[in-house]
Amino acid sequence: MAAEAAGNDLVQVVVLLTAGVVAVPIFKRLGLGSILGYLGGGLLIGPFGLGFFSDSQAILHVAELGVVMFLFIIGLEMQPLRLWGLRREIFGLGILQVGLCSALLTCVGLATGFPIAVSFVAGAGFVLTSTAIVMQLLEESGDTATPKGQRMISILLLEDLAIVPLLALVAFLAPLDPNAAETAMRSRWIDVGIGLASILGLVIAGRYLLNPFFRILADSRAREVMTAAALLVVLGSALAMQLSGLSMAMGAFLAGVLLSESTFRHQLEADVEPFRGILLGLFFIAVGMSLDLSVVAANWRLVVFYVFAYMVVKAIGIYVVARILKSNHREALERAVVMAQGGEFAFVLYSSATAVGIIDGEANATLTAIIIISMVLTPLAITVLRYFTPKEEPSMEGIEVADGLTGSVLVIGFGRFGQIASQPLLLRGIDVSIIDNDVEMIQAAARFGFKVYYGDGTRLDILHAAGAGRANAVLICVDKGETAVRIAELMRHEYPLLPVLARSYDRGVSLQLINAGVDYQVRETFESALLFGQSTLVKLGVGETEAAEIIEDVRRRDHARFDEQLAGIDPVQAAGKLLKGNLPVPTPLSQPRRPGRALNEETAAVLEDAEKEPT
Known part of the structure; x- marks a missing residue:
């Protein structure tokens, strides 16, 4: 029996790898990008495709570690001084975009007859852009280090930080039992305090403990121990934040920032990188598996309407913010299309809202389907944008054309x-x-x-x-x-x-x-x-x-x-x-x-x- 179970597990591993290895080259050859390839491969082998997997959520929970490691590596690139240099983009541009888009998407829910709490939760979840998708697109286009790429990364960082107050707001918006209102309110304040204390504890540990810890391990001259320690730091930080009711990705990002000036930074990046790439691909495959086609079929008019309405309204909000802050039309349009989808953190927000009774299970499944479809549509939208947008011609201002030169x-x-x-x-x-x-x-x-x-x-x-x-x-x-x-x-x-x-x-x-x-x-x-x-x-x-x-x-x-x-x-x-x-x-x-x-x-x-x- 044990051998049979192990054989089934091995079959599933082979199927996962095959889906990625086969689908991604095909989609890239078609010009659709690797992300859409992973999503398509996941949909094909998932519960609503060929049925190789019945519990896509279990795989999704494991695959979220890919996003966690991705943000750890981003943190390693974000030294505190560099992060401080982006403070205007993070807390200015980021807050303005999140605030405006949250208000606009909440209005969409209110205009279609939903209560304010449900409208806010649904809209706020969609505001949280997919860090994995945007970072992958920036990496593939080589724009990660460009000014426009840095602005997108700053917004993503603010959205990752926004999950903390949003989860707190979800807790405060939850319906209270009149007989236990005071106790419930006290419990919520305690949860907020635990979250803040966890962030402070992680910062202190990273500042004073991590470097001596890695120095001791480096003296042992055991490469495999250093790799295990790198994984321990990433996963331990993520777990600490998760147990505190916060985002795993935020914990990994903070750990990366705290280690960004460490002498072991490049070693850590090299150790984590292989796991990051595989798990991030697995994450996209799991997202594709999670698309419940039965929910989409039963509520297809609702799903189609909200995918279109949310993506268009969010894109308009992003474009308006970009233009207000002096970005040119081309950059504003590109940012609007790239960041118009919902993201993986919406799954966390919707799950929390379901747990406290703001939305029910069916609404959670419908909202999750809306998020996933928007993620699927993003690479297609980028392809369409690039096809219809003419190549940007550099300005000839101040440039003289060669004519009548007389040099020796x-x-x-x-x-x-x-x-x-x-x-x-x-x-x-x-x-x-x-x-x-x-x-x-x-x-x-x-x-x-x-x-x-x-x-x-x-x-x-x-x-x-x-x-x-x-x-x-x-x-x-x-x-x-x-x-x-x-x-x-x-x-x-x-x-x-x-x-x-x-x-x-x-x-x-x-x-x-x-x-x-x-x-x-x-x-x-x-x-x-x-x-x-x-x-x-x-x-x-x-x-x-x-x-x-x-x-x-x-x-x-x-x-x-x-x-x-x-x-x-x-x-x-x-x-x-x-x-x-x-x-x-x-x-x-x-x-x-x-x-x-x-x-x-x-x-x-x-x-x-x-x-x-x-x-």
């Missing part, structure tokens, strides 16, 4: 390479003209006193306007190899006698640049990597003279192999002959000549699939 040297591309390459020219007093097509980079360069003009070096008319015909040399410093080759080809055909020097990405691009006729090319990190290797040899005790000779030998062999590739010899065979000493060493290619021939078929094959040096 024309630099095309002013990234990290072009900035360094132009410095000796500027110090020598040489008149340098610089063009680039990255508006943000041009604006950043202007703040440091560099005059960079807007222009695309792959267009012949721009090269004319930028003064290529009047320059004494052209430096191609763009970061994309194919772009560099295209510019070099244009220069060879239009200005065949003008010296052209080019930055190359790797060996393959170098071969193409030489064939395009550049006078000099250098792989962008080749020489710096050789210098790095030489310094390493010296640190290991090799004499400086011997280290320099070894590096020169590496450079000589590389030049020899490079020449053989230009001649169409297989690079692997050339390298083998060099190592055996069977290949004559040619003159180093410090100034590659302009070959008057096209690459033959063998060399073309080398460019397609020969070695790519780890430059």
Whole structure:
């Protein structure tokens, strides 16, 4: 019997993993995102799909640990000073958005005939945006560290903190037994006091106990003990808050903030990260399982109406707040769509409201279905928004277009390479003209006193306007190899006698640049990597003279192999002959000549699939 039960448990684990592994790649391929994939996979295998699971709530309770660990990692990134720097966004923007949206959604309930307590609880639950969904979307789009991403995170933090007063309000709104009103009120005040005391206790423990605790464990040199301790801190903090009637996620977040300046911060993040990713995916799968299709079918008109009404009204409230606080239309619209759904903390609020008698079990199931459907619709809404919203064009304010430039040297591309390459020219007093097509980079360069003009070096008319015909040399410093080759080809055909020097990405691009006729090319990190290797040899005790000779030998062999590739010899065979000493060493290619021939078929094959040096 025990073996049979274990076998069933293993089947369920395999089904959960299969749902995520199969559904997520399919949904991402369709452009719908990983979150919708998890939700769809959970709905398919849940009680109202194929029926592999009958108790989705049990899995949801376990999967909530994914959200807990997610917030712990967010806390690790939020040092107290950084958190203090976001205080205006958290307590200004956050309170304004939560307050306005709560009022608007409460009005929706009142307008449709529900009592004020029920309307408030339903609306306040929907105001609590899904931290897991928004953070996942920000992470996938790379906006976590951007100003607009930081504003969303600040609002999420305020909403996580808001669960404390909301739970207290739910307790105060509960109908009281007239015979025990005084006792019940006293009990509620005691609960509030316990919650505040728990937060204070966690802060004190984190401030004075956690660092010495991890220092003792680190001295034991047992990696698995450190991993267990990281999990203990996260889960222990969450449990302490839960036993106090507060949010588990808030406890984990506070623990993360308290450890954010610890010397063990990066170790803790590395230990918790694998569990966070798996459990967060499991959370979304469990949310998909929890969608009770029988409740949706029985109340479909009510569910559809409130999903639409709540999402639209909340989005309007978010947009209005964003515009009042000077966000532009695009950012306000994006924030409104991303944060228009309800969240996982609504499940906690609705459960508490059911326990104290504000709403009944059927209302709880209906409200939960409304929240889940709104979570499902969010990735679809984001996809629609991105499809219909044109790509944001950077402002050209203060940017001058290249026209009639007369510099002795024309630099095309002013990234990290072009900035360094132009410095000796500027110090020598040489008149340098610089063009680039990255508006943000041009604006950043202007703040440091560099005059960079807007222009695309792959267009012949721009090269004319930028003064290529009047320059004494052209430096191609763009970061994309194919772009560099295209510019070099244009220069060879239009200005065949003008010296052209080019930055190359790797060996393959170098071969193409030489064939395009550049006078000099250098792989962008080749020489710096050789210098790095030489310094390493010296640190290991090799004499400086011997280290320099070894590096020169590496450079000589590389030049020899490079020449053989230009001649169409297989690079692997050339390298083998060099190592055996069977290949004559040619003159180093410090100034590659302009070959008057096209690459033959063998060399073309080398460019397609020969070695790519780890430059």
